[in-house]
Amino acid sequence: MGESLRDIKRKAKAVEKTKQITRAMNMVAASKLKNAQLRMENFRPYAQKITEVLNSLASRVSGSTNPLLAVREPQKIRLIIMTSDRGLCGGFNSNIIKSVEGFIRQRTAQGQEVSLICVGKKGRDVFRKKVPVISQFIEVLGSFNISLASKIGEEVLGPFSKEEYDELYIAYNEFRSIASQKPVITRLLPVSAEGETPQEVPEGAVEYVYEPSEEELLAQILPMYVRVLIFRGLLETSAGEHGARMAAMDNATKNCEEMRQTLTLRFNKARQAAITTELMDIVGGAEALTKAG
């Protein structure tokens, strides 16, 4: 007769409980995602302003000697990889880890040394035995602000100016939508300002007086720009994590529901089978009695 009725009932109960948990996690992720998206929204004007002023400065200051613009033959490379601290978010972490593994393989094949700066536990756990990890920021994504970007910035800007390494990259999941996050790897240092060639000054634009000099202003804006890019990565990662978790938990809830339906069906069948057997027994018994009588 296979499993007993009680077994099936117990299983169904367990699945129901799991469903409650996944549904709760889905709702928590949804509210955190909303928050993260709001922060991304609020960050946009700031990022845009910094980028604008950097580009306009870069087009005016040609041949700047700022150390953050120095292009060197890349031999030593650093990469900031951003993952989440916690799992249960589908392929969110494995996707970015796979891209970074590919990147490291490719660079190592070219004879370049790659070392990592890890944000988030998942990435660190994968890489710490394979690649030198210079520093790590663990359990910080729960609540962070621009000062986290400053801390990471401190970690990378000084050594770059001192020529301890030649290029800095950043890898994170870009938040496209709840269902899709795309791993991106972009170069942070040396900074490539988009306005290398002097841009046409638009009609009616005001000529500014720069204080202190343009060069010094650039020296202040460049690290800010790097922090903007780091902060953007953090925001995208945080939104992406919650989005991915929301989708994963939504799926899990659906699967639980399906499983519970199958179990109910099986329970009903088993019950029917039990009733049938019992009936057969009674009928069999009755028949035996009439034959005897």
Next chain:
Amino acid sequence: MAEELTLEIVTPEKLAFSGTVSEVTVTGTEGEFGVLIGHMPFLSAVAFGELNYTKEGKKVYFAAGPGYAEVTESKVTIIVETAETADAINEDEVKKQKEEAEAQLSKLGKDDETYDKFANALRKAEVRMKVLEKKKGTEKH
């Protein structure tokens, strides 16, 4: 004042302030400067320091920076990494930070690599204290 200056303070977290004011004072890297309506257009680096604006005769203080300020004839846009009003500053915490930075600095020599870091922290704590005191000052009147 009839003609008023539009001020925007933009930080990574939010638009810290947006509105019309009669005067703005900013701590630039080259020293403090005030902006009234009709100012010559210019762009200045902003250091971490005190920032205040006057609206309807009242001064509002921030501890803000680093970043830059863009000034045109009728508009000031201040782009800074942080802008904290006195209300957002925790006095006890700042005191603790200040003492900590002072203690570290007294131990370290000027050539120490981390000296700048703590000197910076001390300066930030001092700016925050100043903003707090100014706020208290305005409340008395």
